[in-house]
Amino acid sequence: MAGVAGSRQLGGAPADICSLVLRHAELEPRRLFCQIVMDGDEKAITYGELVDAARCYASAYRRHGVQSGDVVLIILRHGPELFASFLGAMLIGALPSFLPFLTSKQNPELYWTSHATVFARTGARLLVTWKDNLQSLRAALPDVSIAIHLKEDTLPTPEPLEQREYQGSAFLQHSSGTTGLKKGVVITHEALCAQTRAYAKAIGLGAEDRIATWLPLYHDMGLVSCFLMPLMLGVPVVALDPFEWVARPAMLFDAIERYRCTLVWLPNFAFHHLCTAVSREARWNLQSVRALIDCSEPCKAESLELFAARFGGMGLDLSKIQTCYALAENVFAATQSTLGEPPRTICANRYVLQSEHRIELTQRDGMRFVSCGRAIEGVQVRIRDETDGNLPDGQVGEIVLGGACVFDGYYRNSAETEARLADGWYRTRDLGFLLDGELYVTGRLDDLLIVHGVNYYAHDVEFAANRVPGVIGGRCVAIGDYQPGTGTSEVVLLAEVQAGTEERHAEIRRAIKIGILAETGLLVQQAGLVPAGWLVKTSSGKISRSENLKRFRQQKHKAAKP
Amino acid sequence: MNQAILDGIQQTMRAEFRNPSIVIDAATTAEDVDGWDSLAHARLILALEERFGVTFPAARLFDLKNVGELAELIQAGLAGR
Numbered sequence A: 001m002a003g004v005a006g007s008r009q010l011g012g013a014p015a016d017i018c019s020l021v022l023r024h025a026e027l028e029p030r031r032l033f034c035q036i037v038m039d040g041d042e043k044a045i046t047y048g049e050l051v052d053a054a055r056c057y058a059s060a061y062r063r064h065g066v067q068s069g070d071v072v073l074i075i076l077r078h079g080p081e082l083f084a085s086f087l088g089a090m091l092i093g094a095l096p097s098f099l100p101f102l103t104s105k106q107n108p109e110l111y112w113t114s115h116a117t118v119f120a121r122t123g124a125r126l127l128v129t130w131k132d133n134l135q136s137l138r139a140a141l142p143d144v145s146i147a148i149h150l151k152e153d154t155l156p157t158p159e160p161l162e163q164r165e166y167q168g169s170a171f172l173q174h175s176s177g178t179t180g181l182k183k184g185v186v187i188t189h190e191a192l193c194a195q196t197r198a199y200a201k202a203i204g205l206g207a208e209d210r211i212a213t214w215l216p217l218y219h220d221m222g223l224v225s226c227f228l229m230p231l232m233l234g235v236p237v238v239a240l241d242p243f244e245w246v247a248r249p250a251m252l253f254d255a256i257e258r259y260r261c262t263l264v265w266l267p268n269f270a271f272h273h274l275c276t277a278v279s280r281e282a283r284w285n286l287q288s289v290r291a292l293i294d295c296s297e298p299c300k301a302e303s304l305e306l307f308a309a310r311f312g313g314m315g316l317d318l319s320k321i322q323t324c325y326a327l328a329e330n331v332f333a334a335t336q337s338t339l340g341e342p343p344r345t346i347c348a349n350r351y352v353l354q355s356e357h358r359i360e361l362t363q364r365d366g367m368r369f370v371s372c373g374r375a376i377e378g379v380q381v382r383i384r385d386e387t388d389g390n391l392p393d394g395q396v397g398e399i400v401l402g403g404a405c406v407f408d409g410y411y412r413n414s415a416e417t418e419a420r421l422a423d424g425w426y427r428t429r430d431l432g433f434l435l436d437g438e439l440y441v442t443g444r445l446d447d448l449l450i451v452h453g454v455n456y457y458a459h460d461v462e463f464a465a466n467r468v469p470g471v472i473g474g475r476c477v478a479i480g481d482y483q484p485g486t487g488t489s490e491v492v493l494l495a496e497v498q499a500g501t502e503e504r505h506a507e508i509r510r511a512i513k514i515g516i517l518a519e520t521g522l523l524v525q526q527a528g529l530v531p532a533g534w535l536v537k538t539s540s541g542k543i544s545r546s547e548n549l550k551r552f553r554q555q556k557h558k559a560a561k562p
Numbered sequence B: 001m002n003q004a005i006l007d008g009i010q011q012t013m014r015a016e017f018r019n020p021s022i023v024i025d026a027a028t029t030a031e032d033v034d035g036w037d038s039l040a041h042a043r044l045i046l047a048l049e050e051r052f053g054v055t056f057p058a059a060r061l062f063d064l065k066n067v068g069e070l071a072e073l074i075q076a077g078l079a080g081r
Helices: A002-006 A017-027 A047-063 A079-089 A108-122 A130-141 A191-202 A221-233 A243-248 A249-257 A268-276 A301-314 A350-356 A414-420 A460-465 A502-520 A547-553 B003-016 B038-050 B067-079
Strands: A030-038 A041-046 A071-073 A095-098 A127-129 A149-150 A168-176 A185-187 A211-215 A237-240 A263-266 A291-294 A321-326 A334-335 A345-348 A368-369 A378-382 A397-403 A425-435 A438-444 A447-452 A454-457 A473-483 A488-497 A525-530
Touching: A017 A047, A017 A149, A017 A221, A030 A079, A030 A249, A047 A079, A047 A460, A071 A108, A079 A095, A079 A168, A079 A221, A079 A321, A095 A130, A108 A130, A108 A185, A108 A291, A127 A130, A130 A149, A130 A502, A149 A301, A149 A368, A149 A525, A185 A191, A191 A221, A191 A502, A221 A237, A221 A263, A221 A321, A237 A243, A237 A249, A237 A460, A243 A249, A243 B038, A268 A301, A268 A473, A268 B038, A291 B038, A301 A321, A301 A368, A301 A438, A334 A378, A334 A438, A334 A447, A345 A447, A350 A438, A350 A454, A368 A438, A378 A425, A438 A460, A447 A473, A454 A460, A460 A473, A460 A488, A460 A502, A473 A547, A488 A547, A502 A525, B003 B038, B003 B067, B038 B067
Parallel strands: A030 A237, A071 A095, A071 A127, A095 A168, A127 A149, A211 A237, A211 A263, A263 A291, A291 A321, A488 A525
Antiparallel strands: A030 A041, A168 A185, A321 A334, A345 A368, A378 A397, A397 A425, A425 A438, A447 A454, A473 A488
């Protein structure tokens, strides 16, 4: 083990995750893998305990007839079983995949019917879930042909594992997406190893590190950075329940202080949540943190600065806040900022960017972008124009990734695979530019709003609307509604607001239009106000543009009054 | 049910969700109150803890069924002080 984590890299064979973990458990069974924090309680899991439990799951899967290459879906709440059930499937060559769990707020019938497509497409052999789910699952999907293993079932004693080579497909990572559109990203053992090797090197991950996380494991950020990578390298993880964390975000600081954690990955919204829902009186010593890494949503300079201003005095100044460009189709990270220094931010001339799609640096009144750092080892990043040519530094185009971490395709979805993956290059549909070797992400290709030939990013329009008093924080969406008659898009901004008088709503509508105009130069066609909870979200909690556009078109002629 | 606690919750909600017209009772759920989503819930919990000087057990925070259960949690916290 010392040769593995101690040398800060994966030295020598074996290199696949299963062989590595089995070896860790054999050599150092009492080494800490994970400290699980839930229900006000803490439970340590060692490598020995994890592998014992995983082998019990492996035997249970065998009894359910699971073969090498079969898909095993896992829908469980936070707890030790998450890790053991996933590893157990990989140990017998099956492909595990986490799916989001059913929350008390969701309608069980809608939840399960939305999963019918995933069950059908993956042809999953087995679903691991908890007993409470059984009734609603059977009611919603009476004909589903999937074996079910309940968490409450007694696990068989482990049988000896067959000797096997762990290569090729290792697991599926289901992309976020609205109902029925989830795609199973196939990750191979080779790509996972390449990612772990390169990303650990980029952040200097070593045995002295300790990761604090509240991230769900059905998302690549939690799955790779806070489970698979540390598991391979023997880096302990302190894992909080995602539900508990959302209700009490200060738990993260408690965990960091108590266990002297060094690394944390957070989506951009979490920086805001920590600023608004943590007591201003409370103090922590967070000096142990080497880096708090913002990824999986567009990183905003303002968010990071706000956070550093609030928590800098406790040890989380701007030099500790880092950025990363990551996506499931590249296992996880593609680029990473340099730890120890604040990520670079630049200010670009808005007019030049909107009309010529290129970056001209300016000192003031521009659009600010924060760098996501450099490509990690073995990952190639290029910026592509419409004819697949490479764009030079400072030109905005589609980000395309190549190299050893690129995924193997979408599981049983060749049409989608062919559309996005060619000759080992993955078209991300994210827009960005390179500058001095660093990647800046400007938006999503699908989220680009082109109005009279001028490009606007939906994120920027929403950011502006979000600042308007009366708009519910984070609850607005800018949608380009293409008008065949004029050949251009009308932009509609839908914002959730509280109930109020018509006068008050007229004021808010006006303020939204003025606010967006002032910040982006775009006068939106319409600022539509909808009641709280109207906007449709994807399973990972992002507001879905396409779904809301559909809904908006359906209701366009009806008044959607809050 | 302790009316003073319900009144305190209502006042806190009005301030936290910036909506003076919110009216609640023990049966009120998150769906009944505009803007009461999971992130807002965290801010509400923090504000209630500060107002009543209690600390809620983290494990209970996300499976509260209605305002009545929230009030019971506050009452238990006050009793245990």
